Amino acid sequence: xxxxxxxxxxxxxxxxxxxxxxxxxxxxxxxxxxxxxxxxxxxxxxxxxxxxxxxxxxxxxxxxxxxxxxxxxxxxxxxxxxxxxxxxxxxxxxxxxxxxxxxxxxxxxxxxxxxxxxxxxxxxxxxxxxxxxxxxxxxxxxxxxxxxxxxxxxxxxxxxxxxxxxxxxxxxxxxxxxxxxxxxxxxxxxxxxxxxxxxxxxxxxxxxxxxxxxxxxxxxxxxxxxxxxxxxxxxxxxxxxxxxxxxxxxxxxxxxxxxxxxxxxxxxxxxxxxxxxxxxxxxxxxxxxxxxxxxxxxxxxxxxxxxxxxxxxxxxxxxxxxxxxxxxxxxxxxxxxxxxxxxxxxxxxxxxxxxxxxxxxxxxxxxxxxxxxxxxxxxxxxxxxxxxxxxxxxxxxxxxxxxxxxxxxxxxxxxxxxxxxxxxxxxxxxxxxxxxxxxxxxxxxxxxxxxxxxxxxxxxxxxxxxxxxxxxxxxxxxxxxxxxxxxxxxxxxxxxxxxxxxxxxxxxxxxxxxxxxxxxxxxxxxxxxxxxxxxxxxxxxxxxxxxxxxxxxxxxxxxxxxxxxxxxxxxxxxxxxxxxxxxxxxxxxxxxxxxxxxxxxxxxxxxxxxxxxxxxxxxxxxxxxxxxxxxxxxxxxxxxxxxxxxxxxxxxxxxxxxxxxxxxxxxxxxxxxxxxxxxxxxxxxxxxxxxxxxxxx
Numbered sequence: 001x002x003x004x005x006x007x008x009x010x011x012x013x014x015x016x017x018x019x020x021x022x023x024x025x026x027x028x029x030x031x032x033x034x035x036x037x038x039x040x041x042x043x044x045x046x047x048x049x050x051x052x053x054x055x056x057x058x059x060x061x062x063x064x065x066x067x068x069x070x071x072x073x074x075x076x077x078x079x080x081x082x083x084x085x086x087x088x089x090x091x092x093x094x095x096x097x098x099x100x101x102x103x104x105x106x107x108x109x110x111x112x113x114x115x116x117x118x119x120x121x122x123x124x125x126x127x128x129x130x131x132x133x134x135x136x137x138x139x140x141x142x143x144x145x146x147x148x149x150x151x152x153x154x155x156x157x158x159x160x161x162x163x164x165x166x167x168x169x170x171x172x173x174x175x176x177x178x179x180x181x182x183x184x185x186x187x188x189x190x191x192x193x194x195x196x197x198x199x200x201x202x203x204x205x206x207x208x209x210x211x212x213x214x215x216x217x218x219x220x221x222x223x224x225x226x227x228x229x230x231x232x233x234x235x236x237x238x239x240x241x242x243x244x245x246x247x248x249x250x251x252x253x254x255x256x257x258x259x260x261x262x263x264x265x266x267x268x269x270x271x272x273x274x275x276x277x278x279x280x281x282x283x284x285x286x287x288x289x290x291x292x293x294x295x296x297x298x299x300x301x302x303x304x305x306x307x308x309x310x311x312x313x314x315x316x317x318x319x320x321x322x323x324x325x326x327x328x329x330x331x332x333x334x335x336x337x338x339x340x341x342x343x344x345x346x347x348x349x350x351x352x353x354x355x356x357x358x359x360x361x362x363x364x365x366x367x368x369x370x371x372x373x374x375x376x377x378x379x380x381x382x383x384x385x386x387x388x389x390x391x392x393x394x395x396x397x398x399x400x401x402x403x404x405x406x407x408x409x410x411x412x413x414x415x416x417x418x419x420x421x422x423x424x425x426x427x428x429x430x431x432x433x434x435x436x437x438x439x440x441x442x443x444x445x446x447x448x449x450x451x452x453x454x455x456x457x458x459x460x461x462x463x464x465x466x467x468x469x470x471x472x473x474x475x476x477x478x479x480x481x482x483x484x485x486x487x488x489x490x491x492x493x494x495x496x497x498x499x500x501x502x503x504x505x506x507x508x509x510x511x512x513x514x515x516x517x518x519x520x521x522x523x524x525x526x527x528x529x530x531x532x533x534x535x536x537x538x539x540x541x542x543x544x545x546x547x548x549x550x551x552x553x554x555x556x557x558x559x560x561x562x563x564x565x566x567x568x569x570x571x572x573x574x575x576x577x578x579x580x581x582x583x584x585x586x587x588x589x590x591x592x593x594x595x596x597x598x599x600x601x602x603x604x605x606x607x608x609x610x611x612x613x614x615x616x617x618x619x620x621x622x623x624x625x626x627x628x629x630x631x632x633x634x635x636x637x638x639x640x641x642x643x644x645x646x647x648x649x650x651x652x653x654x655x656x657x658x659x660x661x662x663x664x665x666x667x668x669x670x671x672x673x674x675x676x677x678x679x680x681x682x683x684x685x686x687x688x689x690x691x692x693x694x695x696x697x
Contacts, residue, residue, distance in 0.1 A: 015068060022075040026082055029097075035079075036098040036240050039072055043244035043251075050251040057178055062255055063185035069248050070192040073241045077203050080237045084207060084230065085214050099236040114235035118242060122201055125246045133253040137186035140256060145184075151176050164391070186256055200242055207234035277319070280312030364405035364505060366423035367494065368412040373420055375436055376487050377409045388491035396498055400547065401554035402514045404498055404505050420490055422497050424504060430497045432459030434486040438467045441481035449479045460493045500671075503547040511540045518556045525557065529564045538576070539563065545577040549663055550674065551588060558583050574660045578677070582656075585680040592649055592674060599681065600690040601653040602639055608632075608694030609655070616657050632694070633669055639691045640673050651676060652693060 022035065046065060053059045080099060152173065159169045211230025215221040221229070274280070284305045291301030367389075369377060376385040389407050397403045415421060422430035433456065434440075441451055442458050442465040453468040468476055468483075476483045484492070498505070515536075519526040530536060542563065543553045553559065562583040566576055581588065593599050604612070611628070640650040650670075654662055656677040663675040681687065 015072075019068070019071045019075045022079045026086075027079045029083065029087075032076070032079060032083060033098045035072075035076055039069070039076060039241075039244050042069060042072070043247040047247050047251040047254075050254045053255065056182055056255055057175065059255055060178060060182055062252070063182070063188070066186075066248065066252060067192055069244070070196045073196060073245055074199060077200070077237070077241055080240075081203065081207055081210075084233045084237060085210055098240055099233060102236040102239045114232070114239075118204065118235055118238045119201075121239070121242045121246055125242065125249050126198070129246070129249040129253050133186075133249065133256050134191070136253070136256045137183050140183040140186075145180050148176055148180060158387075158391070183256070186252070196245055200238055200245070204234055204238045207237065274311065275315070277312040277316040280308045280315070284309035284312060362426040363408040363423070364425060364507075365407045365498065366426070367407050367409045367490075368415060368421045368423065369409065370415040370417045370419045371411060371413065372417040372436060373434055373486070373490075374411055376434070376490065384485075384487040385490055388487050389494060392491055392495045392498065396495070396502070400499075400502055400552045401556070402506060402510055402543075404502070405510070407494065422494060424497070424501055429501065430459065430493055432489070432493055434490050435467045436486050437470065439470060439473050439476070439483050439485055440489050441466050441468050441472075441476040441483050444480070444482055447480040451476055451479070451481070459489065460496045503544040506540065506544055506547060506553075508536060508540060511536055511543065514553075514556065515539075522557060525560055529560050533567050534560065534563045538567075538571075538573070541573045542577050542580055545573065546580065546584075549667070551581075551584070551591070555584060555587060578656055578660065581677070582679050586682050588676060588680055589682060589685060592651055592676070593685075597685060599651070599685055599687045600643075600648055601651045601676075601687050602643075602691040602693055603653055603689045604658075605692050605694030609658070612658050612662070613655065616661055629665075633666070636666055636673060636693055637670055639693060640670055643691065644672070648690070649674065653678060653681075653687065 027035070046062075046069065049059055050062070056062075084099075155164070155169050155172050155176075158164045159166070164172070208227075208231055211234065212223070212226050215226030215230055216223060219226075287301050287305035287308060290296055291298050291305060367377075375381045375383060377383045379386065386409075393404055393406070412421070416433070418433045418435050420432060420434060421428055435454070438453075440456075440458070441447075441453070442463050444463065451466050451468050451472060453466040453472070455464075455466050457463070458465045473483050515526055515530055530539065539560075542559070546553055546559075559580055562580045563576060566579045570576065589599065636652075643650045650673045652662065652666070652673060652675045654675060654677060656679050659675050659677040666673050666675060
């Protein structure tokens, strides 16, 4: 039992019991010296931790530390007071060497200087540092509480957009709550330090008066000797307690006045105050002028001017060398001995050889932006679109089952200032405009009224929209518009393009990465089937077929096992895809009809089905007649509109032989219409015919 006991858990109770014990029990001078030294060491540790803290929450225990250190100082005051009053008549060393040292070394034998020093330290601590730190903590707590609803909404928005996960959202919410609690606790804890300063003055007066009474009445000391002895001990005792209190107050001020960054206090000060040579040049000039004025201390001012000027010159020279540093040679460097190397003409500048570095590969996914959209994708300006794109890739990976390529972003001066262009393998697949600082009000069809702004069309769904100022955001929402910012417009457009072209982005490299990742879960399955039984190219084509029809490829185990069984029977990609779809039937139906047992579907008219079966079997010469194909597309489009108006997915059920042909034929013009086979429906589901494709009229 004792082996598993954590001794560090005793630190808090032991500290509290020690503080209470010092207040009640008498302490001899050596032990009191140790605790005074311990108090000074603790205050220095707290100050150093506060200086190297990057964010306030890194020292979230500071309010509690402030309480404990204050109680420790007060308990030391009580213990030293008892020792001073009981043993003070024996001389300055009766209360311990620490009090004696502070009484003699720091203030000498001049009691007036000691009293004034103690009062000045108390005023600095009470009026300046503690009061300022408490005010900062109070204002910070108020603003933190006021900002909590907005921060919570921002976290919910990032979570819904897929920028962060549920775990990250919980951590960020906890940080917001802890931040509010921290500044609220600091606001209250600062009152301890202020009360400690007031208590120090009162203890000093009580000790002086009590010492005079004890020395003169109980020990028959003369007034002058009693006053000198007890006043010296009291001032030493007060300074021993007040100096650590001042250090703790400085630490509190440093913690609450910090602005959270990735740098500690030293890095911030050096990086912000002494980073510009122009500032130091001006300072050196002003100090030189002051140093030349008659009557001024010339040496001090001119020495400081020289130091500031020297530092400015060093910074300026360092910046110039950085700008003038020659770039590293890419090729054609001179050979040793001065002989010209390959690609270099004697007496001329070196010529760079053409290399494979000059052949730029085509980016799988690219985003080109005009110069006014650059702030959305600039890391130095904390571009919101960068985080949104990362969230989109993460969300697509979770939904589809593979990692889409990274989006390569570059600016293009040939575009309009607010224009952007989405490319797949170097080919434009989407284009739109975004206005940084404005909001896009999209009319979903039921918005009331017109808005002043720049009329446009939603680049993703083609709905009528208008770019409006941020001040009109609430008004637009009240009128029924869907209002989104510029980064959301571009991000939604990119997400739509990536999902609609997912099959094109699943190349051999992505398939191999998918297999490598899945092999960690089922190494034997992958080793036995790929590429011994299933060539990687065949697997890629089957996965692309599934993605083209809106299916995910997350269930790679079922896909591989089905292909492993079917490869001995057929090598046809359509037949293999059909077999995989039958195996994934439950997932297909769940994706189209989540939670439904009765499936509302559209069926083929029997005569049309016979015609299509003949065409699929090759019995009908020339395929479908143009008139029949046109009527088929027109009626399918009408059925899709009718079912969407009823809030239903348009799903056409066909025989397995017709499904691939009809799916390819219809999805080019009607992407929202899905085609499934009878064999893909699980036995536990029933179908309900809600429409017939090919019926007369």
